[in-house]
Amino acid sequence: MIIAIGSINPAKVSAVRNVFEMMEKAEFAPAAVPSGVNEQPFSDEETITGAVNRSKAVLKLKNADIGIGLEGGVTETPHGMFLCNWGALTVKGGGTYVAGGARIPLPEEIAVRLRGGEELGPVMEDFAQKENVREKEGAVGIFTNGLVTRGEMFTHIAKLLLGQYLYHNN
């Protein structure tokens, strides 16, 4: 069973691998594919669309059995700007399942910069004075003192996707 992953970001790829390796004869095929949305999605809707687009694009590109897309974004709420992350799993010749990840508010000084048009990735590097935050603990890791990393959050989303797939396909 070929499981295509619509990203080469290690935080995403290893989360999917760790969860889906329970599938019999799982072979993983990661590839960078377009999300079809802005580099920095600004709502749940746009972030879900990015995840779904990635899952469909990589399924086709790799002629896989399952395509998985994971997308990070932010969303404005009455309580401030929150991180939001979504995943999608598309089955060859079948449907698409979606699942959302944990969400926490971003400090206002970060939110202001995103509203001004900057991307979270570079803003986090600047804020944390660390490189490649998005491939490591992520913003969620920084703002939870490392208790919940970006990889852990994507692992949870991957479990929610696989769980739905198993529920509907067995």
Ligand SMILES: O=P(O)(O)OP(=O)(O)OP(=O)(O)OC[C@H]1O[C@@H](n2cnc3c(O)ncnc32)[C@H](O)[C@@H]1O
């Ligand atoms: O290579 P891809 O798969 O695109 O991985 P990415 O890290 O760019 O992740 P997304 O495109 O899904 O995320 C959208 C934007 O939000 C940023 N981002 C999202 N979550 C983040 C996090 O936890 N830490 C740092 N940057 C994050 C990311 O750098 C992008 O600018």
Ligand SMILES: [Mg+2]
């Ligand atoms: Mg990206």
